[in-house]
Amino acid sequence: MTTAAAAAPATGTPFRGRIRGRVLLLLCCMYAISYIDRTNISTALPHITDEFGLSDTDAGFVISAFALPYALLQVFGGTISERFGPRRALFVITVVWGVATLWTGLSTGFWTLFAARLLLGLSEAAAFPSATQAMSRWIPRDRNGFAQGIVHSAARLGNALAPLLVAYCIAISGWRLAFFATAVLSVTWGIVWFVLFRDRPEDARGITKVELAELPPVATRATRPPVPWRALAKQILPVSFVDFGYGWTLWVFLTWIPTFLSDQYDLEISAFAWFTTAVLLAGVVGDTVGGLLSDRIIHRGGDARHARRLVLVIGLGGSLVCLLPLVVVGQSLTVATVSLALSFFFLELCNANLWAIPMDVAPQWSGTASGFMNTGFGVAGVVSPIVFGFLIDRTGWQLPFGISCALLAGAAVVAWVMKPQRITVTDGVLEVGVPAAERDATR
Template identity: 55%
Template sequence: MTQDAKRTARQGSPRPAARSLLGVFRHRVRGRVLALLCAMYFITYLDRVNISTAAPYIKADLGLNDTQLGLALSAFSIPYAFFQVFGGVLSDRFGPRRVLAVVGALWAIATVCTGFSVGLVTLFAARLGLGFGEGASFPTATNAMATWLPSDRRAFGQGITHASSRIGNAIAPIAVAGLIALYDWRLAFYVFGAISLLWTLAWALMYRNRPADHPKITAAELEELSTEQRAATRPRLPWRALLRRILPVTFVDFCYGWMLWVYLTWIPSFFQDSYGLNLGSFALFSTLVLVAGVLGDMVGGLVSDALLRRTGSLRIARRSVLVIGLLGSFAFIIPTLIVHQLLLTTICLAVAFFLLELTNPVLWTIPMDIAPSHAGTAGGLMNTGYGIAGILSPILFGLLVDLTGDWVASFALSAVLLLIGGLAALRIDPTKRITASVS
């Protein structure tokens, strides 16, 4: 047995009876928990990316230039970035049930308020509120998954939930375009805010922080979880050890997040400006690109877990997907810098997004590998990189477009960061697990 395999065994692998993919979730409460989390990821991404499709109309209605629009797009990520760790700590202390109920209500209200914006200041404030609301959501969801999912299905859990978020990405342009055509851009924010409130109510009613506390849990399902997952208390968090192990992942997440924010905020405007497409056309092409991310998240999670079961090596299972995904995405962004052809550009952007999203479930799984008892805090620390990228990427991308008059420099900078991130991923070691005895 390899050293990685021994470490995996010590972490508490699921019992053989629950090894099949469907067997892990069928007729089990964890399947319902995962479905609720999938719905949350879908809705949060509807709420955070709907502004990108509405952006040309918001820009015209509120009289903004590209730099001002980029500032408004970045507003979400200012509190989002800095609430990651704090939100993770809150989820570790108070549990996902209470934390997601509170922040879910907050992001729902902020989404509705976006529709009432009358200028840059009110738009910026509404997006700040959305960032506060959603900042704790993914670290808290990671906490829930670390508690409810067997160790060798965690990447799958991250993959399917993030695939749900990318479905939100893909549906948002079409849904927002339809609502704009039906009334105006404001209607999209009212509708999506109401959907968020409904999810928040369902979560508060159905979720429990400890599997043993759920009224429908069975003894068989509890037996499929490790002793650590069933524990009533958590060990003290060793901050120094956590920072040392997670910060390399945070940096790679920054590089990944920079490019993801380009897709989330600027792709519709890119298609409209570069190819002169109307609302229906640029929404359609944006959706075609973003659908590739759904497949990327699903494949990335499945491949990483399959590699872990086959090799017993966390290094191989996590690192290989990160490196291939980031460097492959870099390779397919390059043609968009030199070719101005709508179909080819769309294909390259879609393949690059697929490869980029291979890495997403792995980035979120590594905090659970390293600190399973403190997955909320570890996930929040990791995702701070994505949040910081969200502050810088939209506004600097827009600024470069304004300064140069085209999109080449902005995409070139993003490609370079993908290359750096792919190389930096070689230094990530998910086997350095934090235990209660670490100080």
């Protein structure tokens, strides 16, 4: 630990009474809606496959249709927000994904469903990088982990609510109603965001000099030098691999848990929706705890590299251990539910830290850097549902869960050895090599 690091503040800068609190609340709503939009299909999947006559392998391809453009356009999506600003970017994104969600509800078979999911992945590819760009302008650096933890907790809350909302819609009028309702919700959020948000904090009505002084330097939030691709790749590529291991397992939870509970324990939708919600609620807690934990380590004198890395290893390792009972045949419903919930809690300790690292490492290019990082998650989204569905059809559930454990172990090893460092441009000079929090602590 350096002397400068030891002088780091004991508590983070406040959100209460600040306009950034409103910005964070808006982003929480967007993250929740986005995950309702992308995961409502998982709960509806047993009904959709019955209506359209799809196999588990077909269902895996439908789920992966979202992830293919999502993976390929992550970096491009990040540059969009940096070029046009997160205000306009997120408005257009949410309107387009609202159309995609409406299209899902109007699907008539495999190919129309596949196309709707492609459009949803295309639009949502730029959403989280754009949101990260917004946070890099509005969130003090010592609160990066907390902010990412809160918004991703909201995303997991969307995960947890989706099974109940979809089950309710199915009971009222069939599975299509769930997609019509979330389409309206998505477009409404986009309009509210465009009216209330400002790309430059200086332009926000009612902002105080005190709050402006707490935000990142103007050079970070107001300028965008050319992206140093080589330096950025060197710092972010290992994080992308960790994100792949995390993403593989997350897609398992988001895609297959309702089907697993239905198949293995003969549960009706009213029952497996509640069990799925119980599992996913654990992630709400995990996201917040993970962000708070790493920020607390930094505030007590640690550096960001150590803080993020430590929480990632704990999260990935804990998720692996808790998932192991599902590799064994014949677990009771109670054991399976508790194992899944604990595994998901530990897995979600990682999420805020994965997204905070690009903000720590490349504050001037946080949209591009976070898109680069989240490409790992996108690739996992392409591969995981297809491979998992294929293996379920041919071997049952144990082997797919075992492969997930192996990937978690590999990601934990990479998380422990990687050493992300800050990249900045000052007076036209590229600087690489100072750990993120050590530089912040000297400010």
